[in-house]
Amino acid sequence: MRMTGAQMVCESLLREGVEVVFGIPGGAILPLYQTMPQYPQIRHILVRHEESAAMAADAYFRASGKLSVAMATSGPGATNLVTGLACAMMDSSAFVAITGQVSRAAIGKDAFQETDTTGVTLPVTKHNYLVMRAGDIPRVMMEAFYIARTGRPGPVLVDIPKDVFIEQDEFEYPESVDLPGYKPTLHGHPTQIRKAARLIKESQRPVILAGHGVTLSQAFQELKELAEKAQIPVITTLLGVSSFPGNHILNLGMPGMHGVAWSSLAIDRADLLISLGARFDDRVTGRVSAFAPRAKVVHVDVDPAVIGMNVKTHVPIVGDLRRVLRSLNREVEAATHTEWLAEIEQLRRDHPSLHIRDTGNLTQQYVIRKLWELTEGKALVVTGVGQHQMWAAQHYQFLNPNSFITSGGLGAMGFEVPAAMGAKVARPDALVWSIAGDGGFQMTMAELATMAEHKLSVKFALMDNRFLGMVRQWQDLFYKRAFYATEYTRSPDFVKLADAFGILGLRVTERSQVAEAIQEAMAYDGPALVDFVVDPEENVYPMIPPGESTHELIEAPKEAKGVPATRRRDILPPEGDF
Amino acid sequence: MKHTLVALVQDKPGVLNRIAAMFRRRGFNIASLAVGQSEQPGLSRMTFVVDGDSTIVEQVTKQMYKLIDVIRVSDLSTEETVSRELALIKVRATAQTRSEIMQLVDIFRAGIVDVSPDSLVIEVTGDEDKITSLTKLLKPFGIRELMRTGRVAMTRGGAGGQERGRGNGATPSKETEA
Numbered sequence: 139m140r141m142t143g144a145q146m147v148c149e150s151l152l153r154e155g156v157e158v159v160f161g162i163p164g165g166a167i168l169p170l171y172q173t174m175p176q177y178p179q180i181r182h183i184l185v186r187h188e189e190s191a192a193m194a195a196d197a198y199f200r201a202s203g204k205l206s207v208a209m210a211t212s213g214p215g216a217t218n219l220v221t222g223l224a225c226a227m228m229d230s231s232a233f234v235a236i237t238g239q240v241s242r243a244a245i246g247k248d249a250f251q252e253t254d255t256t257g258v259t260l261p262v263t264k265h266n267y268l269v270m271r272a273g274d275i276p277r278v279m280m281e282a283f284y285i286a287r288t289g290r291p292g293p294v295l296v297d298i299p300k301d302v303f304i305e306q307d308e309f310e311y312p313e314s315v316d317l318p319g320y321k322p323t324l325h326g327h328p329t330q331i332r333k334a335a336r337l338i339k340e341s342q343r344p345v346i347l348a349g350h351g352v353t354l355s356q357a358f359q360e361l362k363e364l365a366e367k368a369q370i371p372v373i374t375t376l377l378g379v380s381s382f383p384g385n386h387i388l389n390l391g392m393p394g395m396h397g398v399a400w401s402s403l404a405i406d407r408a409d410l411l412i413s414l415g416a417r418f419d420d421r422v423t424g425r426v427s428a429f430a431p432r433a434k435v436v437h438v439d440v441d442p443a444v445i446g447m448n449v450k451t452h453v454p455i456v457g458d459l460r461r462v463l464r465s466l467n468r469e470v471e472a473a474t475h476t477e478w479l480a481e482i483e484q485l486r487r488d489h490p491s492l493h494i495r496d497t498g499n500l501t502q503q504y505v506i507r508k509l510w511e512l513t514e515g516k517a518l519v520v521t522g523v524g525q526h527q528m529w530a531a532q533h534y535q536f537l538n539p540n541s542f543i544t545s546g547g548l549g550a551m552g553f554e555v556p557a558a559m560g561a562k563v564a565r566p567d568a569l570v571w572s573i574a575g576d577g578g579f580q581m582t583m584a585e586l587a588t589m590a591e592h593k594l595s596v597k598f599a600l601m602d603n604r605f606l607g608m609v610r611q612w613q614d615l616f617y618k619r620a621f622y623a624t625e626y627t628r629s630p631d632f633v634k635l636a637d638a639f640g641i642l643g644l645r646v647t648e649r650s651q652v653a654e655a656i657q658e659a660m661a662y663d664g665p666a667l668v669d670f671v672v673d674p675e676e677n678v679y680p681m682i683p684p685g686e687s688t689h690e691l692i693e694a695p696k697e698a699k700g701v702p703a704t705r706r707r708d709i710l711p712p713e714g715d716f
Numbered sequence: 717m718k719h720t721l722v723a724l725v726q727d728k729p730g731v732l733n734r735i736a737a738m739f740r741r742r743g744f745n746i747a748s749l750a751v752g753q754s755e756q757p758g759l760s761r762m763t764f765v766v767d768g769d770s771t772i773v774e775q776v777t778k779q780m781y782k783l784i785d786v787i788r789v790s791d792l793s794t795e796e797t798v799s800r801e802l803a804l805i806k807v808r809a810t811a812q813t814r815s816e817i818m819q820l821v822d823i824f825r826a827g828i829v830d831v832s833p834d835s836l837v838i839e840v841t842g843d844e845d846k847i848t849s850l851t852k853l854l855k856p857f858g859i860r861e862l863m864r865t866g867r868v869a870m871t872r873g874g875a876g877g878q879e880r881g882r883g884n885g886a887t888p889s890k891e892t893e894a
Contacts (some may be wrong), residue, residue, distance in 0.1 A: 443778035
């Protein structure tokens with residue numbers, strides 16, 4: 139069928155099952171936008187900044203496993219996508235970005251709003267395309283979606299010159315992709331899987347390190363089966379936090395820089411470390427030479443390049459985690475590891491790690507703990523980056539699989555607003571709570587307008603400490619309390635701001651008001667924001683200083699008179715969707 | 717240690733850029749790089765010489781494979797290979813020194829491809845050591861310009877195209893490397 143390039147893009151989106159486009163139009167992409175009304179099946183959400191389009195599309199994938207599109211015009215539109223692309227790339231999340239480009243004849247002439255978009259985005263995309271003929275659009279679109287969602291997922295960008303949108307050609311959607319240089323390995327090598335099973339059998343002190351790969355390959359059941367069958371404790375990375383039930387007896391929680399001490403110490407003492415879809419980020423390992431010094435390492439990942447990149451591996455297994463675990467679970471023998479689990483239980487008692495200081499002040503930890511109680515651990519939690527993110531990972535006990543969405547690898551502040559929006563679009567029935575920092579929130583808060591417009595009922599717990607809290611913490615601990623450029627001396631009135639955006643705004647300054655405000659926000663039919671005016675003096679503990687090992691772990695501030703946190707798994711009954 | 721890697725890649729605009737950008741970003745050092753058409757239409761073959769230990773070469777190989785346009789990568793360092801480099805050397809030559817230079821050229825089985833009143837252009841093919849020693853010997857005469865292609869390499873014997881294994885269904889591209 140003969141059609142324009144713009145129609146071909148829309149036809150391709152339909153064939154790839156795209157339901158949502160987050161975007162902003164502009165000159166170069168206008169021919170595509172003017173074609174979109176012919177395709178009412180595709181919902182367009184007009185965001186306020188292209189970075190938010192990318193981050194919303196990223197979170198949409200994390201929440202649903204489905205691909206959406208971030209759309210932007212040439213030049214500034216495209217460059218504004220970069221942070222969102224980098225964020226998705228680092229965290230193996232995926233979407234397809236479609237950008238307009240200046241007309242073919244103008245490329246390379248420094249035309250108005252011209253940027254070398256494929257050049258700029260090359261290192262932050264899994265792959266990208268500049269399409270120079272309308273006839274190439276169907277093949278390129280099919281490849282873009284295929285590459286984005288398969289193997290280790292990643293964002294793919296398709297840059298299309300304005301006159302290519304207008305050019306007419308025959309539309310024929312290919313039956314399948316033909317990419318001789320792209321064949322992800324999905325089935326783990328049987329010999330390697332047997333070797334891993336043997337190491338598990340021989341080990342006395344095994345631990346599992348579960349990363350984002352568990353969620354990406356939907357291997358929740360398989361992970362649980364392995365852990366329970368061989369009685370192996372499960373440590374979760376930041377992106378793996380909701381990959382294993384938060385109340386499970388074998389769940390140790392997060393290790394590393396702000397992980398709980400017993401997890402880091404368990405890795406330190408382990409004789410076998412089974413990494414499942416994790417990539418040994420420096421926030422997990424600390425100083426690599428001192429990381430897991432007694433352990434043999436089994437590393438399962440769909441991306442061969444992350445195996446052996448940071449940590450020496452004894453048994454590498456390349457493959458889709460769910461398939462590998464299914465095979466491994468057949469080979470693994472049941473075991474108990476009673477002594478090892480008792481030893482870890484002792485570590486938990488000796489290093490409580492999750493103290494909430496009883497200063498009488500309103501603290502972020504307290505708010506998050508209350509939020510967890512009132513949502514029964516079943517909210518879909520989205521965070522920004524910094525102290526509140528770490529406290530959310532520590533103090534919210536996730537009972538539903540894939541219910542924690544956060545910018546891990548890139549650590550992109552501002553993620554909390556557009557990502558919460560994207561997650562809510564992907565899972566409209568979920569209770570979405572964005573635990574937001576006041577720094578990051580102010581980077582992207584313009585999207586409150588988008589959420590009000592589309593009645594996206596996201597609830598914001600704004601941790602308003604009037605500081606860039608984590609930077610302040612580093613200044614406190616490593617720069618002799620020289621607090622420079624971290625304080626907001628004149629923050630906006632966030633309640634009035636909420637009101638201006640047409641959403642509910644509440645302010646909380648005392649512990650006694652927390653529960654009521656959370657309930658009121660949840661009861662409200664529409665987006666709501668609770669401005670928690672919290673103590674800026676609180677620091678996140680435990681902490682392993684950057685580049686150090688578990689030997690340098692700081693458990694709590696020296697002057698702390700903390701009371702041990704209630705044993706978390708005693709509070710809620712073990713139920714959820716795992 | 718220097719490793720010789722040979723890669724079969726799609727002959728498309730920007731492929732060299734993708735590979736070079738990956739090397740730069742990951743901090744790998746390319747000692748030399750040679751690119752040209754392969755026996756298969758639409759595919760180019762690149763020879764890299766990479767400086768680093770086996771861990772680095774393993775990472776280079778894995779990162780190369782992550783590029784969609786890279787079809788196959790082989791490390792030829794442990795193989796029986798033939799490897800060659802070509803150099804053009806423009807050397808100052810007067811009536812007094814010309815015959816001495818021509819004797820050196822003969823010894824190295826090199827050739828003279830241009831003669832002018834005060835210079836000669838010498839073409840020499842061989843491994844890096846041979847080219848380097850000829851260059852050293854010519855230095856006292858005055859080297860005005862030196863151009864080396866970088867190493868190209870191929871395994872000895874066998875069926876050929878041994879790095880082709882990952883599939884050969886590539887469709888020829890009308891576009892060529894920009």
